[in-house]
Structures are given as C-alpha cells and as structure tokens.
Amino acid sequence: MKPVEWADRPRSGPLDVVVTGLPSDAHTWNLVFIQLLLEDLGHKVVNLGPCVPQDEIVESCCKFEPDLLVVSSVNGHGHHDAGPLIEAIRSRWELAGMRAVIGGKLGVGGPDRQRSGELVRAGYDAVFEDGGDLEAFSSYVGSMAVTP
Template sequence: MKPAEWAARHRSGPLDVVVTGLQSDAHTWNLIYIQLLLEDLGHKVVNLGSCVPEDEIVESCCKFQPDLLVVSSVNGHGFNDAEPLIGAIRSRWELTGLPAVIGGKLGVSGAGEEEADALMRAGFDAVFQDGVDIAAFESYVDSLPKEVER
C-alpha cells in the first residue's frame, strides 16, 4: 500500500483486535476463549487461528490495521517464537505503534519474570503469564484508547 492510503481514521467505540497463535502452537481453545472474551467486552475480533506463520501475522496486521494484537501460546514455546515475531512487527513502519500483547504458557517449564522482561524489551507492550488473573488482561484492554487516529 502507498502511504497515502493510510488516511487518518477517527473512530469512537470498540477496538479492532487481531488474535493469533504462534507458528509452533496448534492449540485453538485459547484463541476461541480470547475471541469470545473480547467480543463480550464489545470489541471486533479477527482470529487468525493456530500455527500461523510469522509473515502471515505481520501481513494480516498490515491488512486489518488493528488497534491491538493479541498473541496466545499454550504449548510452552511462546517465548522462542514471540521474539522474532515482535521484531518483524516492529520493523514495519505501519505497525510500529500497534499495541501488542502476549500471554499463556510462554516456556516449557513456565516462563519467569526474566523471560517476560525480555519480551517487553523486544517490543511487546504487555506480557500475561500463564495463571495470571484474566482481569489483568481485561484491565489492559480497557486502558487502550477507544478513539484512534492513524
């Protein structure tokens, strides 16, 4: 797309959210749960599904221009797959300001604060560890501006 096609978008109301799994994660129940939760909160969701290649996630974010990217992992490989993904997201000029979060089982033996900090330094805006109260995620989503200007 040409830069001229990225006209300012003024909107008040629900967020447009892309929900996705990582390329090595075949689980879908977590993605459906997150989709239903976000829809119950009044947001619009595009669920890319499980086993999504990195380039497909990036291109989908460029296409849909969401207000939030939610990445979920259940298999414990989230940390390994997430760093390159957020690097690819942040390397695209049109996605540099996209709020991006990750959650779930991010390490085989459970990711700790060190891994969460590394994902934040890599470019994620929030990391929700396995077992974190869902209210923390809902609070984060509620904190995002409902009026978006791009």
C-alpha cells in the same frame, strides 16, 4: 506525511483486534476463548487461528490495521517464536502505532519475570503469563478502548 491508505483512522468505539497463535502452537481453544472474551467486551476480532506463519501474522496486521495484536501460546514454547515475531512487526512502519501483547504458557517452567521482561524489551507492550489474572488482561484492553 502518511499515504492515504495508512492515514490515522478516527476512533469512536470498540477496538479492532487481531488474535493469533504462533507458528509452533497448534492449540485452538485459547484463541477462541480470547476472541469470545474480547467480543463480550464489545471489540471487533479477527482470529487468525493456530500455527500461523510469522509472515502471515505481519501481513494480516498490515491488512486489518488493528489497534491491538493478541498473541497466545499454550504449548510452553511460545517465547521461541515470540521474539522474531515482534521484531518483524516492529520493523514495519505501517504497524508503528499498533500495540502487541502476548500471553499464555510461554515456557515450560511456569511464569518467569525475566522472560516477561525480555519480551517487553523486545517490543511487546505487555506480557500475560499462564496463571496470571484474567482481570489484568481485561483491564489492559479496557484502558485502550476509546469512548465516544
């Protein structure tokens, strides 16, 4: 049985979403864009900002109990921080039901199916590489939303 503070919360509307950059990524515009997109879709967003240490991302997810974690990278090195981050998230029982996606420019050589597959095998629920369809991300988020 789960402790009271971690009991499943009833859902009847928008998703709670945490948006974050990776420790090595100082870009902000992508995080603001994703926040505004998600808010326009009717979801509640906590934007942690750029250059967020891994431990802070994990603890923020434990604190805010989001339905979805969105990790965004623009610097082309996102895949370096992505693996250890999802490993830390998946090691926490409190976050077992939380979905996590990553997107943006994750490598310097452009989109890479092999890298995307590795990130999914590592624990991400979906990968949205640079140049991908924004509608695919919106559709993914929409498929998660609970309707009353």
